[in-house]
Amino acid sequence: MSSRRKFLKRSTLSSFGLMTTSLFSSACASNDDKIKSNISTSKVKFPFVISTWENKKANQAAMDILVKGGNALDAVEAGVKIPEGDPEDRSVGYGGRPDRDGDVTLDSCIMDSEGNCGSVCFLEGIKHPVSVARAVMEKTPHVILAGEGAQKFALANGFQKENLLTEKSRLEWEEWKKESNYEPVINIENHDTIGMLAIDANGDISGACTTSGLAYKMKGRVGDSPIIGAGLYVDNEVGGATATGMGEAVLRSLGSFLVVELMRQGMSPAEACKEAVMRIVRKQRFDNIQVGYLAINKKGEYGSFCIHEGFNYVLTSDTGTKLNKSVFHLKVKKEKK
Numbered sequence: 001m002s003s004r005r006k007f008l009k010r011s012t013l014s015s016f017g018l019m020t021t022s023l024f025s026s027a028c029a030s031n032d033d034k035i036k037s038n039i040s041t042s043k044v045k046f047p048f049v050i051s052t053w054e055n056k057k058a059n060q061a062a063m064d065i066l067v068k069g070g071n072a073l074d075a076v077e078a079g080v081k082i083p084e085g086d087p088e089d090r091s092v093g094y095g096g097r098p099d100r101d102g103d104v105t106l107d108s109c110i111m112d113s114e115g116n117c118g119s120v121c122f123l124e125g126i127k128h129p130v131s132v133a134r135a136v137m138e139k140t141p142h143v144i145l146a147g148e149g150a151q152k153f154a155l156a157n158g159f160q161k162e163n164l165l166t167e168k169s170r171l172e173w174e175e176w177k178k179e180s181n182y183e184p185v186i187n188i189e190n191h192d193t194i195g196m197l198a199i200d201a202n203g204d205i206s207g208a209c210t211t212s213g214l215a216y217k218m219k220g221r222v223g224d225s226p227i228i229g230a231g232l233y234v235d236n237e238v239g240g241a242t243a244t245g246m247g248e249a250v251l252r253s254l255g256s257f258l259v260v261e262l263m264r265q266g267m268s269p270a271e272a273c274k275e276a277v278m279r280i281v282r283k284q285r286f287d288n289i290q291v292g293y294l295a296i297n298k299k300g301e302y303g304s305f306c307i308h309e310g311f312n313y314v315l316t317s318d319t320g321t322k323l324n325k326s327v328f329h330l331k332v333k334k335e336k337k
């Protein structure tokens with residue numbers, strides 16, 4: 001069982017234990033000092049690539065391009081295409097869990113160092129939505145194409161229509177349908193949306209974010225991942241940020257844009273991610289949802305912050321690949337055996 005999956009289980013159990021507002025606030029206060037001491041600035045020589053969760057292969061594909069002098073845009077596209085094409089990755093692209101009607105619908109976006117961006121949402125039948133998002137950016141006057149229009153555009157631009165629902169995902173969905181018990185509670189679902197940021201040898205930053213979204217979501221639901229400023233934002237003068245977790249919470253606070261703007265005002269990536277998470281904690285219900293932010297700046301500094309313990313990210317540079325645990329707001333209580 002992946003550590004992410006274990007986290008989801010543990011987190012759900014522990015969140016049910018925290019039932020009152022006063023308990024929440026005391027947990028916040030007592031954790032705050034620890035958080036302060038954990039927020040240190042980490043820096044790495046560029047080029048490097050960083051991405052949400054544990055997808056080392058995705059980072060490697062991006063790094064292969066960066067070490068040859070390739071640009072950050074090509075790197076992030078190639079990187080996130082790895083989980084998009086992997087049927088075992090159940091929350092991105094091919095093999096992703098379907099919506100409640102049994103359809104796999106994909107959300108993806110990409111943004112380059114010039115401030116250009118492209119996005120597709122509610123896209124069906126196309127394995128690599130990030131490449132369609134890039135085509136939207138490069139070949140149309142628009143930023144976002146949705147649903148049928150996005151698919152029509154993809155087909156007109158050489159993408160093939162494929163069935164993205166694997167047998168494994170279909171059988172799970174059939175099982176889910178027996179009770180059709182849908183609670184939009186992110187911590188009980190397994191989803192490893194990839195948000196990736198890269199800084200190339202020239203110091204230019206690009207990012208991409210791609211997902212099949214929440215399993216068994218309502219038909220037509222679009223999350224934060226394809227929304228520029230929510231799931232991803234890059235400003236090459238400052239840095240870049242990406243998000244994972246409960247998309248609705250990120251959308252309400254336009255989290256990735258917020259992180260970049262906070263860095264513009266002088267915060268380090270980790271401090272900015274923390275402040276963006278704390279906005280959610282202060283203004284929204286956060287007991288049973290996870291949100292994690294990951295950010296880099298122009299100096300090559302990086303950092304992250306999440307609501308609940310358990311979010312991690314992978315960093316790949318010329319010194320190799322390292323899985324890092326994110327600093328968090330609330331500790332997950334250990335399961336009693």
Ligand code: SD4
Pocket residue numbers: 091191192193211212213214222223224225243244245246247248
């Ligand atoms: C969404 N933010 O669709 C995505 C889900 C996610 O790891 O990040 N999963 O809300």
